Amino acid sequence: MTELSSSPLYPIANPKSIAVFGASNNVMRMGTIMLTTMVSQGYEGKIYPVHPSEEHVLGLTAYPSVLDLPEVPDLALIILPTDIVCQTMDECGRKGIRHAIVVSGGFRESGSAGAAMQEELERIADQYGIRFLGPNCLGVANLHLKLNPTPIAYEGPAGFVGLASQSGSFVTQMHDYLYRMGLGFSTAFSVGNEANIDIVDCMEYLGACPHTKVIALYIEGIRRGKEFIEAARSIVPHKPIVALYVGGSEAGRRAGLSHTGAIAGPDGVYDGMFRQCGIIRAGTITELFDYCLALGHLPCPLGSRAVIQTHSGGPGATAADSCGRAGLELTELSDDTVEKLKPLIPHTASINNPVDITFSKNPLYDFYQIPDVLLSDENTDILMVYFISPHIFIQPMMERAGVPADEAEEKSREIIEKNCRSFVSLKEKYKKPIVAYTYRSLEEQMVRTLLAGGVPVYNDPDRAARSLAAVLDYYRLRDRISAGGAG
């Protein structure tokens, strides 16, 4: 396995000092916006804006040339008009800088003149031994270091998803989406035109990165197929990889070509390659991160026999249908389990699978007593639970019973917190995969508590079932690859 510190990406993702080219005091410039984000997110290293005329940029001392800097920074971040990028790279080389991110576009993706300019850029980098991300990229966000020199600030804590992306948007524009899902990036790379560093290098870095529990890839086309497969096969035995590949349809292939000049291949070829190296394929961005949520949190299931707990028939039946389509079995509950459930649920409830507890005797049984019984059944490999929000019942009930509104709200929050934590504790107790689904907002307290405790929550049972299938798929492929076979 690759050593993290020997990766060309180590100084790029963990720089102690950065020279920034293209930031000014013009608030409409991309360079300025990126520097603003970097400063506002609390990056603790040194920042050296380089600007031909400004003495200060956003309050930081600026330098007329990189050659004037008081030290050799670890990283150059270049956000300049296309035609001065090569010259800047050359100056960086002369200064002794050995790592760069080239954000500027207008290279290979924009035609033959751009392609020639990109060749020149590669030549200059090689001359000095510079390793760089881009051009035509958004670089890196290492959220554990509060390093986010991209146009959009990050909301929420850093997480465990390592992203290597042939689109910068998915590095910068997914933060609040991920936050709502209870996810976050560990480190995310935008590779752009991959002139020098490519997605294989990023995958290797993320494979070795201790903050990364699962790797997400956004792919428009792979250039180094053999190396990609080798890298993936060495990572998959200890860390799952999920990939979204969009070049398989004719429309997706053409869009990728004009975006980063990527050469895509037919869907079937990529499907085969992914299987061969144990990568789980996602069909959409939604699936990409849905699968990451499950793969990052869930233990290896012992089998594919799932139990669905619901208090409503429809959500139970849709979940059963989705499980069936996703290849999960619905387990037959043991007689012992049925006996243990009887005192907990009303006589009109259904003790089949889905277990439909209807309007249960005590709504709080849903969070511990009932799932505890279901998980204790040796035929249960996986538990999937439907939740409506206890919020909408508990507080109004208290108020109807005469508790003042303020107090009812506080008490209700306490009850929900306590019960969600009880539910979460079943994860440790049984070490079986547990997922939840709900149609309530993911921003509600119940969902936030479950997510914080490592229980994936989805807004549709189909997303939950497919994510569980992805987990089963991963462990099957992993075992084959670990045993030395094809995926």
Next chain:
Amino acid sequence: MTELSSSPLYPIANPKSIAVFGASNNVMRMGTIMLTTMVSQGYEGKIYPVHPSEEHVLGLTAYPSVLDLPEVPDLALIILPTDIVCQTMDECGRKGIRHAIVVSGGFRESGSAGAAMQEELERIADQYGIRFLGPNCLGVANLHLKLNPTPIAYEGPAGFVGLASQSGSFVTQMHDYLYRMGLGFSTAFSVGNEANIDIVDCMEYLGACPHTKVIALYIEGIRRGKEFIEAARSIVPHKPIVALYVGGSEAGRRAGLSHTGAIAGPDGVYDGMFRQCGIIRAGTITELFDYCLALGHLPCPLGSRAVIQTHSGGPGATAADSCGRAGLELTELSDDTVEKLKPLIPHTASINNPVDITFSKNPLYDFYQIPDVLLSDENTDILMVYFISPHIFIQPMMERAGVPADEAEEKSREIIEKNCRSFVSLKEKYKKPIVAYTYRSLEEQMVRTLLAGGVPVYNDPDRAARSLAAVLDYYRLRDRISAGGAG
């Protein structure tokens, strides 16, 4: 077409007075919770709680027997223990009540004793000519009348989706989900065991209901196949119907059986039946309402040639891939369109399709000038636009330019509102389907304004593309059915 007022569901969905059985002052009882919702939602008709011992229920005058009521109410709402339902129905009949909702469960869905009790209930109803919903259902929510006698209060305004559901949960538990999507129910029916009124009756009512623009069906099994097909074929020429059928997989079939005792059929049979009557099939709850959103808002497309507008390559390529898989074509822009776009976007932008305007010259061009050009192209049948939130740019830019925070926030809100409205105005100008997608929260101002203006917004381009395909599919099937052919 059915006359609305001649439907047995008319007095059930539009009652002027309701007798409620099963509500008390015990706040934990389902009947009490349902009555509480009904009162809190502002139902303007008369409510008569019937209770053997309480003189008042939730502050309303209660009556010891239905026979004591001062008038004959339009509707009886029965939420009593199973074993006293038949007797209550008989008393309602004696009083002269001719419409009822039986919420109580424990009938056919729970075995042979329950089935016998259900037969007895049907016999009593027939004896008096009572038409009723249920048993084992949650009845009705007619949000245009503020009638919501279900366990969960409704958030947001009434909408245009008419629902007929073999699960009560999808009537009561989807309100805030729909609200976040910019949708709402017109009237929603939970049919339960369909002892007397079934999903076909509900579909006919919703077909005639003037507030309903699109009908959603949740189906575990159809009992009256022939009547279902006839009703659908008479509705589809003037109103789209979307159906989620969960009985097609073995797991879904079994879950439905224990839920409402429904007899499901193989997927292929239902697929054929839906096609034959022009019903669009959804695979999940997410799709069901995604399709409703598009079908309720979008005009008939002239063809399937779509243009994707994006300012980021990745979201553009994923949308292209999704369009390709959903059967949409990506149109070739005319030379004239390309010329008109050039002054609006930077030279590094891509004037292919997807049109990737990158970091555009003026971010506000995204809302009118650019989509206006794209829609004016005669090769454009459909426009699909990717948005990040202007919030995250406009206000910080103003603040960096020295505008005080309060003022910047207000100004920013004004700018966003104005621009989103400009975008919405293109709907009227071109009468072509326009949809948006974003990874931002659907609760943001931008999204709320677009949704309020009738532009569907989705959290994934795949959901947008599939919803557009559902719209194309509907109009194709509609035309065939209107011409008298099979769907």
